[in-house]
Amino acid sequence: MRAEIISVGTELLLGEVTDTNAPYLSQQMAQLGIDVYHRTTVGDNEHRLVAALEQAQANSDLVIITGGLGPTADDITKQVVARFVNQPLVGDQAAANKIAHYFAERTEVPAPNNHTQAEYINGGRSLANSVGLAVGTYYYAQATQTHYVLLPGPPQELQVMVEQELVPVLRQSLPNLQPLFTHVMRFFGISESRLAALLADVIAQQSDPTIALYAQHGEVTIRLASRANTSAEAEKKLMQCANVILEQAGQYYYGHGADNSLANVLVQKLQQEHLTIAAAESLTAGLFQSTLATIPGVSAVFYGGFVTYATEAKERFLGVPHELIAQNGVVSQATAQAMAQHTQKRAQTDIAVSFTGVAGPGQVDGLPAGTVWIGLQFKDQKPQAQEFHWPKMTRQEVRQRAVLAGLMMVLQALKKQ
Amino acid sequence: MRAEIISVGTELLLGEVTDTNAPYLSQQMAQLGIDVYHRTTVGDNEHRLVAALEQAQANSDLVIITGGLGPTADDITKQVVARFVNQPLVGDQAAANKIAHYFAERTEVPAPNNHTQAEYINGGRSLANSVGLAVGTYYYAQATQTHYVLLPGPPQELQVMVEQELVPVLRQSLPNLQPLFTHVMRFFGISESRLAALLADVIAQQSDPTIALYAQHGEVTIRLASRANTSAEAEKKLMQCANVILEQAGQYYYGHGADNSLANVLVQKLQQEHLTIAAAESLTAGLFQSTLATIPGVSAVFYGGFVTYATEAKERFLGVPHELIAQNGVVSQATAQAMAQHTQKRAQTDIAVSFTGVAGPGQVDGLPAGTVWIGLQFKDQKPQAQEFHWPKMTRQEVRQRAVLAGLMMVLQALKKQ
Structure with missing residues (x-):
């Protein structure tokens, strides 16, 4: 399962916005057991988006395209991808109602293209947007055996859609993935290189889970990662490895968890x-x-x-x-x-x-x-x-x-x- | 002048690191008058890097490649690009001395490949690294009329190299660029959409300088941008436009400058x-x-x-x-x-x-x-x-x-x- 991310947006190419969606998606895909092999950024330009889609179709099984789902004239992603897979766009009634309700509650007049935000690719699935107005799409192209995913650009909309909608859909559509389980250990008071030296033997002997050290904001974290069929199976491997690490470097350890502090x-x-x-x-x-x-x-x-x-x-x-x-x-x-x-x-x-x-x-x-x-x-x-x-x-x-x-x-x- | 950025690094594709180099480079190139049309991210993999280089050569005049200049086995960027342009690597004596001096001062033993960090592409120019050890390269391929730039991945090394080395080299090599001058105005206490509404007429009438609004961290900034041959010529256009904006929205304005607060x-x-x-x-x-x-x-x-x-x-x-x-x-x-x-x-x-x-x-x-x-x-x-x-x-x-x-x-x- 080879995946590729295409980020669409002239603001990305101008450097006005840093693309945090792509690393977020990479992490989410890694957890599902999907490897991202390639990433491309193109502006809001049909010709260059089509070139990126052609290349992605040739190289990847799953193509995730972010950005360009808004109502303005430069938002062309959905239209271009629909033409690329030879399908029309169809309306999602629930999303259309939500847009109508949104504008009814406000004095704003909907832009002429606002209804397009409720459209998805015919033959695919609409991915609901619980934060904003634009739905996403999951579409499987039988002819080329390519899975396409369209997601909105704003990170807060994209992240909720990925967690609530996309991950369940991909789990269902791709049943043979072996997910990645991780355990993050947190250390303070030792540099990354000194901790690596302290754990040199453990790191050299260990292949599953893999051990990766990261220095950030004055702390060092160790990420243990293992693929397994069940979380219980993974848990056992991760905890064994964590205990070996604690024996060597316990005095600098203060807690675990990716979001801990x-x-x-x-x-x-x-x-x-x-x-x-x-x-x-x-x-x-x-x-x-x-x-x-x-x-x-x-x-x-x-x-x-x-x-x-x-x-x-x-x-x-x-x-x-x-x-x-x-x-x-x-x-x-x-x-x-x-x-x-x-x-x-x-x-x-x-x-x-x-x-x-x-x-x-x-x-x-x-x-x-x-x-x-x-x-x-x-x-x-x-x-x-x-x-x-x-x-x-x-x-x-x-x-x-x-x-x-x-x-x-x-x-x-x-x-x- | 069409530019393209290729970011190299498996850690980027895994989502472990967010690529801040690409937006930084886009901004720097925009200021020089160079437009970035495409961005690609590939892992530390020769086959996929060569595919990205082939595509870039076909589409772009300037190809900037970041990352993979380190001394470890997975750092292959320089070697792959040198083979791609049919040139050997040659040593930069000053950089080699710096590496020798670095290890002489420390008890660390240099890795077998540390000397490669002082190498650049034959026929090109070495770009000095005043923060780290790996030099960059500027190389012009006459046959395809393509300019290549190699830069290190760590942002603090890359940024100093761009400002001290790359920008002067590009100014010299590409004399007909019309640089972009900008003036950033800072506002607080008004939302982006309300400020846009307040300035609707100004924005509609204005084409040079261009006016772009950004909301970030509770503030709104307005970036005025104009291409000009001299800074005096740009300054005049920017200040005229800034004064019109201040007439409309002066009560929310608190200062100017991209790094101000x-x-x-x-x-x-x-x-x-x-x-x-x-x-x-x-x-x-x-x-x-x-x-x-x-x-x-x-x-x-x-x-x-x-x-x-x-x-x-x-x-x-x-x-x-x-x-x-x-x-x-x-x-x-x-x-x-x-x-x-x-x-x-x-x-x-x-x-x-x-x-x-x-x-x-x-x-x-x-x-x-x-x-x-x-x-x-x-x-x-x-x-x-x-x-x-x-x-x-x-x-x-x-x-x-x-x-x-x-x-x-x-x-x-x-x-x-």
Whole structure:
């Protein structure tokens, strides 16, 4: 089963829009057991779209075409593909009703071509669009044994249509696929190359599941992938491999799942343990707290805190003694610890975290950009602080890395208790 | 001059990496006056790369190939293209020295193929890589009158090579291009469709410069673009058009430039006026302050502030009276104004901004998700507050939109004074 993606849209060729549909579709197809071998982007131009369709028909079993299903004159995809497979377009009554209802509710007048958004290729299946107005199409061309899929360009419409409509249709039409099962493991505090070195033997010995490492946003993820007929069969292989990896690199591991994050794992853990948290941030200036607050339900554990950007704010907001900062420097172990201690006292939480450092560009008190102290006051234990050096990062990277390091410090303290 | 981009990499076809190089290259070529008509993505596979090259040679004058210049066995791009144009690879001595120096400085042993990263196509030009180790190539095939360009896959290497090496080479090799000049205008507080309606006449009458609207991250930008022989000639046309647009929609305009932002414009304005700012954030939980802090030099104007996530924190950190919140509700005009007033008093800044609202999911005090009050204490003026409703947005979108609305409120207050 060889698949190909054709992305249609002049805005893609102009570079005004980055094509995120194609990688999304590739991932979805891989999970179904379908390999994407080729990808083409053409403008809203009949001649070039037909050339791409001819090439795709010659090389692929499944051709997925995205974009150009809208009502304006430059949206020609559906019409061109219908002519290419020698079929007329036919109306989907439910979709036509939805369009009529949409405009009845509004003062807008439908464009002359709005009804075409409810049309699909005769002999195929209409794929409902629960987000927008344009339906998709699944069509199987018997003569060339080619499966065609038409999907809308806007990513939010395309993704819902793929998950709700296309995946079930393809599962039904292509019954012999062996799906891919994956397990994503998440690590922080180790570089991709060091983790690869640590796991060199495991990686060399392992062929099923496959092991792939990715570095992104300061974390490293390991994706284990295995084809199997049932999820139970896959699960067994994936968990065996995951356990071997945990034996080698468990200290850097914090959780699993493709959509997981350090903030999510920490908030869940705090909820389980009924602990509250506050923070005082200098160089990160609220990024730690606003990262925590991305997690729904965080209000049960997150009280609030301080952004002490100016040195004086550390004294005025937190009550850190002027002399302590003057003697030790604003970026120091003593200041980080005092910030965490005083924050816990003011907020009356179980845990307080503090950040002070040099985001750059430029030095502070002779300390180079990328020097960061993170303080932690954990219940009534002695205050701690850890020093980090990220000398080659940009201002934003230093701040983001500091937030992750702070989240990991709290998680590790929770594990130890 | 018809151009085509071929992206090489199995990771792209698997959807593990989103191709941002292709849109970047499209934009760069558009600025040079070169139109990209076609884009193809193939895996690290000789047969399929050759098929893509054959098609590109038949259809395009300039073929840009990205990716596959590394030292590992699956990096085959340079070798395949060299065979395709019947040329051997030759070494770039400076690049070879750089690679030798790189490994001499480290304990790593160079891979057997590392020296190939210093090779380019005979008869062409080596394009230096100031970020990584692999050189690029510019090669003109006389027989077919095709220009070939090879670039590395990592975006940070590719972008520097394009700007420092490729653009000057193309300007020299293709002297008759008419470059594209652009002027990007930035708006906030109006939707793309409303701005388009407001400017309908201007857009209909205008053909040079062209006018394109884009909605992104809560803002709307207008890109004016014009081809011209000199920048002075372009500047005149662009500024005339910009002034007509400002007459219609000036109240939503906040600045210009493709890389500009509300935070950047505000920080610059505060610096010019020698004003300081602080904030108290509930639903945004530090996102406003950490957004300000992304701008280098912000420490001259940004003092710090509070994250008052829990209702009690608004009382304890700021001193907002318990009764005021109990009587008016935590998401209310009175609470927003009191938060701003008390923050200004505690921080002793010229300006204080406050955020209280319902990020969602779920209601607060019967108010639906997306209800936000932003308070502003500007010098010794009366405190203000503005109410916003973003009912259809996600939790994150509500928070991000609130931050932008807060930045715009301060900017407008600065304009009025």
